[in-house]
Amino acid sequence: MPTGRLAPAQHLLTEALDTLDHAAGPAAGDTEMLSVLTVCEGATRRLDLIAVHTVAALxxxxxxxxxxxxxxxxxxxxxxxxxxxDARRRSSARCRSASGRRSLRMPYQSQIASSTSSRICGANA
Known part of the structure; x- marks a missing residue:
């Protein structure tokens, strides 16, 4: 279990993931399920970027x-x-953030829904 500054982040992330999982439950409509998918993609990109920057810093x-x-x-x-x-992808800070640290703000829905292949090193490049 993380301690210090990481503990509240883990708690909030767990709560957010639980809420997202609930939103994708059996009662969700088609539009809501599509929105859950795009939110998941946006969160995945942010987490990947944080991981890449962390590996680079280490x-x-x-x-x-x-x-x-x-x-x-x-x-x-x-x-x-x-x-x-997978470790190589997570370690590829030069490819994904060559111009310096990118903003970690949530991208717009249209950006979230776009293909990730151009953002990941080695994917059709």
Missing amino acids: QRRGVFADRGYKNPIGAVADLLGCEWA
Whole structure:
């Protein structure tokens, strides 16, 4: 269980996800379900961006090297228990934020619904 500044963030995120899950329940209409889908996409993009920036910051600080990793991909794969390809995607700060830290504000609904392939490194690039 996280402590310090992370604890309230985890609590609020859990509440938001529970509320979103409830909104997608059996009583939801088609329009509401489509909206849930776009909200999920927007949240996924924000979480991915936060993760990419966090990995980049840890890399810059030398945290992974201090723990014996030769590159951040191996560290992320071990830490998150994910496949190498997924760890590489999560470690690709240069591709996704080359112009510096992007805003973490929620994108407009039309932007959320657009394809993500151009935003992810290696996807048809």
